[in-house]
Amino acid sequence: MSAPTARREEPAGPAALSAERGPYFGAFGGRFVPEALVAALDEIEAAHTAAMADESFLAELAELHRTYSGRPSIITPVPRFAEHAGGATVLLKREDLNHTGSHKINNVLGQALLTRRMGKRRVIAETGAGQHGVATATAAALMGLECVVYMGEEDTRRQALNVARMRLLGAEVVPVTAGSRTLKDAVNEAFRDWVASVDTTHYVFGTVAGPHPFPVLVRDHQRVIGLEARAQVLELTGRLPDAVCACVGGGSNAIGIFHAFLDDPAVRLFGFEAGGEGVGSGRHAASITGGSPGVFQGARQFVLQDEDGQTVESHSISAGLDYPGVGPEHSWLGASGRAEYRPVTDAEAMEAFRLLCRTEGIIPAIESAHALAGALRVGRELGPEAVLLVNLSGRGDKDVDTAARWFGLVSDADLVASEAERVADAPQDTEGSGW
C-alpha cells in the first residue's frame, strides 16, 4: 500500500516511465507514413514542444478548461455501485461532465490552440460515431476555424443526430464510402485529405495512436485527467488508489488517467478492451488481448490483423472502442506488464451500464461502462479495503437508444422508420458514441 505522498507535478526523473516522449515506446510507435507528411509531423512536434513550454499558451488552455469545458472535473464516490465490487471504495473521475460530454474536449481544445499557433486556418478530424467529431467541430466554432470531419458512411447513417450536431456547429461532415465504411476508413480518408492540404490544415487526431508525435501530443493534453484525479484521491482518502481502471479503444482516456500514476508502482493500472461477443468469437475490438504486434495507421502497435497483415474488422457495441488498433504507449505498457489489459464483453459492459444507472443515477457512455464492468471484477479481486479510481470518460445520453434496444425498453412499433432500420442492423451495429 502506498503511503500518502505530496502531489507531484513533474516526472520523477529521466528513467521514469512517464518521461517517455516517443517517437518510440519500447518496440512500439514510430512513423510509418508517406514522406510527404514528415515535414508536417516535424512541424507539429516542434510547435507542440514549444507550446508546452510557453506559459501564455498553457495559461490560455487552462482558462479554456476552467471557463469553457468545466475543469477540474469532480470525483464521485459511488458506494451503492461499489457494493457489487466486493465492497471496495470506488471513485469515478467525472469526465462525462465536461462540455460536449466526454474527455475528448481536453485534446481538442489543446490542438485547436496549437492550430492557431501554427497559423493554420482549417482543421480536419476523423470520428467513429461522433464524439471526437463533435468536440472538434465545437472547438473549431469557438476559434473560428474551418472544420471538415470524416465519418464512415455506416456511422453517419447510424449516428444521424451527431452528424446534425456537427453541422449545427458549422462543420462539414464527409461520409466515407471506402473499405468497411467505419472509423478506420475515416482515419484513412483524413490522411488522404491531409497529404494534399497539409500547408493550410491541421489534422486533429482523436486518440493516442497514429504516427509520432500524435500519441505524445494527445496524451499531453489528456494527462490532466490523471493529474487532477491523483490529487483528488489523495485529498479525499489520504492515499493513492490501489487500482486505476479505464476503457481502451485507441486509448486516449486511459492514457490520460494512467499517466500520472505510471511511476507509482503500487498503483495497478487496468485497461479494459472491448471484448464484443468474446475474444474467442473473433468478433471483438480487443487489440492487445486478442491482436498481435504490427504496423497500423502510422505506428507499430498491437493490431487486429490476419496472417497476411491485412486489417481485420473490429466489433463492439461501443463505437468509441470499435477500432482494430491501440496506441503505442498502451502497447508498450501492456507488453512490459506495467498496465494490465483485459477484455470486457458487450454483455458485461451493458450489465455494468444498467447497474450504475440504477444504483447511482448516472448514465455512463457504453465505452465507460467497459471500465465499470472491469472495476467490478477488480474490486472483488482486491477486496473491501481497496480504493479503485475509475475513469467515467463520457456520458450516456448518446447511448440511450442502444441501451433501450439492448434491454428491450422500447418496442419496434414505437420507433420511427429510420430507427427501425437501425434495429435491422443490430448484429453488427457499432452505434453508441465515443471517438
Place this chain on the structure above:
Amino acid sequence: MSTTSVDVSGAGRGAARAGTSAAAVDRARAEGRSALVAYLPVGFPDLDASVAAAKAAVAGGADVVELGLPYSDPTMDGPTIQRAVDAALRARTRPADVLRAVEQVAATGAAVLVMTYWPPVDRYGVARFAADLASAGAAGLITPDLIPDEAAAWLEASDEHDLERVFLVAPSSTDARLASTAAACRGFVYAASTMGVTGARTTVGAGAARLVERTRAAGAERVCVGLGVSTPEQAAQVAGYADGVIVGSAFVARLLEADSPAAGARAVGELAERLAEGVRRS
C-alpha cells in the same frame, strides 16, 4: 537512420545488374529517352488477368513494372486504385500470389518491382520476404509508407539479397531529407509530383520539375516521377526532366472500364504503347 550507414553505391553509380530498374532506366537514358514505369495491382481483375495485363504493359513498351501487393488500408491511393485493390482482397489475393505474379512477369525480361504498404511485409517477416522476392526474380520494393528512418530491417535484408529499394520524396521534403532518402535508395528515387494521393490529374504538379532538380542536387542518380500522370502528353512533359515516368491509376482505370479481362489487357497494352511513344517525344 544515419545516412552514413547506408550503402550509397546503389543510388545509380556504375553498371546496374541486368533485370533491375536501374539497368532499365540506364538503357532508356542511353537511348536518349525516359523510362516508362507501369503500376498494376496483383489480383485485379483476377490473378491471371493481372499478370496478363502486366505482360501487355511490357509488350506495349513499359521498361519497369510495379506489381502492387493489395493492402486493406491504402492511405496513399485515390479511388481508382482503392477499388481495384478492394476487389483483389475480396478475392483473397495473398503475398504468395504476388510472388508468383513476379515470377511470371519477370520472365518477360522486364524489371519488376513490388509496390507495397509496409504492414503486410512486416507481418510476413522482412528477411523472409526479401529472400522470397529475390527467389521470384523481383528487382526490389517500392515502399510508399516506409521512410528510411524506419527501414533498418529492410536496408539490411535488401543488402543481403541485392534488392533495389525505392523510397519516395515529396515536394514537402527538406533538402536534408532528400539527401538521406536519395542515399538510402537503390534503383531510383520516386518523386511524388504533387502533395496528394494517386489518381489521374489534368495537370502534373508544377513543382515536379523543381523536385527532380532538388533531388538530383541532393545526390540522386535516377529520379522517376509519379502521381497524376495519365496521358502521353503528360508523359512527354515529365520525360523532359525526369529519368522515368510512372503511370498507375490510368492503367487501372482501363481494367476497371473493360468489359472483359482480355479487353482490359488489350487496353493496358494500347495505353502503354501510347505512353512509350510519349516518353520518346521529349
